[in-house]
Amino acid sequence: MPPTDPDAEIRLVAFDALRSLVARHGEILPWEVIAEGFQHRGERILFANRARGIFRPKQMTAGALSIKTTVPKAGRVARYDDLAVEGGFVYHFQGTDPDTFDNNALEYSASLDAPMIYFFGVAPARYLVLFPAYAGAIDRTALTCEVVIGSANELATRATTEVLRRRTVVAKPRWEHAILRDRTLSAWDHRCAVCSLSTPALLDASVVWPDGALRGAPEEDNALPLCLLHRDVFDLDLLGIEPVGTIRLARSLTAAVGGGPVLDAALKPFDGARVRWPSVSRPRDEFLLQRFERFARAA
Ligand SMILES: [Zn+2]
Secondary structure (H helix, E strand, O other), X not given: OOOOOOOHHHHXXXXXXXXXXXXXXXXXXXXXXXXXXXXXXXXXXXXXXXXXXXXXXXXXXXXXXXXXXXXXXXXXXXXXXXXXXXXXXXXXXXXXOOOOHHHHHHHHHHHHOOOEEEEEEEEOOEEEEEEEEEEEEEEOOOOEEEEXXXXXXXXXXXXXXXXXXXXXXXXXXXXXXXXXXXXXXXXXXXXXXXXXXXXXXXXXXXXXXXXXXXXXXXXXXXXXXXXXXXXXXXXXXXXXXOOOOEEEEOHHHHXXXXXXXXXXXXXXXXXXXXXOOOOOOOOOHHHHHHHHHHHHXXX
């Protein structure tokens, strides 16, 4: 039986505040939103510290509230490979001394089985928010701590690490998709590649060539930002995009008569239109071509 966490109340308030932020902004938060912190007993408490990976606010007495990995401004270091492969995430201690203040705070959280927040960097100053995050196995020689992600509905009774490992692995594709969506939308200035709709809640990313993921998960050079309507039409191979950017609709759509205003205004006008590629990132020609050939065969 682990000792009682003296900071349990602050942790619960932090999770409530994060839930509201995620409901408003989605599960990938910009740093400026995280930096606002949260209110507790008339005081502002920080979720994390920009410079440190392991963070315990001064209002807490034991254990860490959050851990964080970052993506540096120049180039991307964090890749999908950093996401949990077989079990939990592998979090690296700070520095080479396992007994610094920060590393001890993390180990103390582990000894308490205390839930934390994991801010997983996906782009400069953008973080996938994972909580409740628990410390799993700690390796003081390798200076690593396994991190598994639990369910917010089970804060009172933590599931076993083995159960949380399995859940973390099962949830991985969902997080990968959230990261892919975030990176693709930001490369395309948050607009649908077909119709330019720019309402964030109505935009998603579609994988162009499902077998094109070389490193296990699709990246922006194999994805298109699409509004929910055009995403579904594209995913069903009723809309194809040639490598030069020409949009083609299946004959079953172009030849349909009396199909209603969505067909007439949101689908048919785009047959023959051109995608405006962004300057920073676009799907590779080979992926577009293979996908277009599949569309042509289906259509
Ligand atoms: Zn669209």
